[in-house]
Amino acid sequence: MIQAEPDATKNMETLNSIKVRGSSGEMAPISQFVSMKKVYGPDVISRFNLYTSIKVMVAPASGYTSGQALQAIAEVAQQNLPAGFGYELGGMAREEAETSSGTGRNK
Numbered sequence: 001m002i003q004a005e006p007d008a009t010k011n012m013e014t015l016n017s018i019k020v021r022g023s024s025g026e027m028a029p030i031s032q033f034v035s036m037k038k039v040y041g042p043d044v045i046s047r048f049n050l051y052t053s054i055k056v057m058v059a060p061a062s063g064y065t066s067g068q069a070l071q072a073i074a075e076v077a078q079q080n081l082p083a084g085f086g087y088e089l090g091g092m093a094r095e096e097a098e099t100s101s102g103t104g105r106n107k
Contacts, residue, residue, distance in 0.1 A: 002030075012036060048088060070097055 008014050016031040046053050060069035070093060077087050089097050 012038065066093065066096060067100070 002018060002020070004018060008018060015036060016029060018030045019027040020030050020033065022028050022033070046055065058069060058073070060066055070089070073087070073089075081087070088094075
């Protein structure tokens with residue numbers, strides 16, 4: 001990791017001119033050791049058990065129980081998630097599912 005003043009990191013040209021110490025001890029532009037290219041992507045990638053994941057928080061609508069909400073989640077997931085995708089319950093929902101079904105896990 002390299003830490004630098006904001007002016008030194010404002011574009012690729014200034015990044016490539018940052019000096020680092022080489023194996024001989026002399027300072028050289030970092031571009032002699034690495035090549036950089038601009039890429040676009042998320043700042044943070046969430047993972048669960050090493051799989052890319054998203055967190056979805058739900059609450060049952062008025063008049064519905066949490067058990068009914070869990071059943072609806074299972075049905076929607078089964079009908080709509082592509083092959084290779086799954087979901088994991090967390091928090092109180094996981095505890096409730098484990099108590100009622102023994103797993104709390106659906107893949």
